């Protein structure tokens with residue numbers, strides 16, 4: 001109930017405008033978002049890199065409605081890739097197609113994404129296309145398979161979501177292509193004919209896809225904070241004699257930092273997804289929806305902090 005309410009709130013533009021101006025909400029967001037500027041994102045990268053953890057930067061913003069917003073997002077990604085190189089930081093970028101204007105002008109969107117992919121390749125980096133709601137799955141995978149993967153090979157990758165019923169088939173097809181895949185559970189509100197409504201099925205599908213990717217995939221990214229799945233991945237890889245250098249774990253900025261550090265100490269590759277920018281409202285609401293206990297946790301830590309100050 002609370003989860004559905006938080007996901008509904010994440011999609012309300014008027015509430016977003018109101019909340020983004022609110023100082024308390026900005027403080028809450030800072031747990032999960034590196035900051036509003038690219039410099040704050042690079043500062044977060046430096047801290048992670050110093051702990052041996054790599055990153056992928058995400059400029060927050062999706063479903064843009066004006067062509068100028070899509071162009072501005074493209075330009076900021078290009079500048080971010082330049083800055084990552086100048087800072088000698090270990091980071092990729094993650095891009096959403098609706099932020100590049102997929103809903104406004106698909107042709108321009110493809111050109112913008114190609115420009116970012118080319119810059120990532122030229123800077124020795126990598127671009128991941130994030131996966132959005134199921135209305136975009138087919139278009140995203142088509143663009144990836146027909147345009148991006150043939151042109152940019154291993155310097156681009158895509159995301160699959162284990163809550164979708166189609167994903168096992170997509171895993172097979174993308175493995176056959178040799179594509180780089182990030183596997184996550186999926187963060188959007190979906191209908192039961194498209195996505196498994198029962199979390200046990202989402203997790204079981206994750207494990208089935210994960211095993212296939214570890215055995216036959218091209219440097220898969222295991223994106224989860226689920227300790228049971230992480231333990232399964234480690235044990236499966238060990239049994240199949242798959243070296244830790246052949247895959248990586250990925251987690252979100254500010255989520256289960258303890259697990260991030262433990263995995264790193266154990267010698268696994270760990271990459272953290274670092275969001276930045278002023279469009280943080282829907283992202284924050286999705287993180288709260290994933291774990292409604294976060295609402296109480298974040299409010300509690302804010303109250304404790306303000307009591308200490310007074």
Ligand SMILES: Cc1cc2nc3c(=O)[nH]c(=O)nc-3n(C[C@H](O)[C@H](O)[C@H](O)COP(=O)(O)OP(=O)(O)OC[C@H]3O[C@@H](n4cnc5c(N)ncnc54)[C@H](O)[C@@H]3O)c2cc1C
Nearest residue numbers: 130131159184185186187223224225226250251252273287
């Ligand atoms: C690197 C990365 C990239 C992602 N990219 C995408 C994408 O492109 N498209 C997409 O739809 N989704 C994406 N996601 C989000 C993903 O789909 C899930 O919504 C999210 O990761 C929560 O699922 P989980 O696998 O951690 O498992 P869950 O079963 O949701 O959680 C397992 C445990 O992890 C911890 N946990 C999970 N979430 C939180 C949180 N917000 N705060 C605190 N603790 C938490 C809790 O201890 C929880 O019990 C991404 C996730 C990661 C880590």
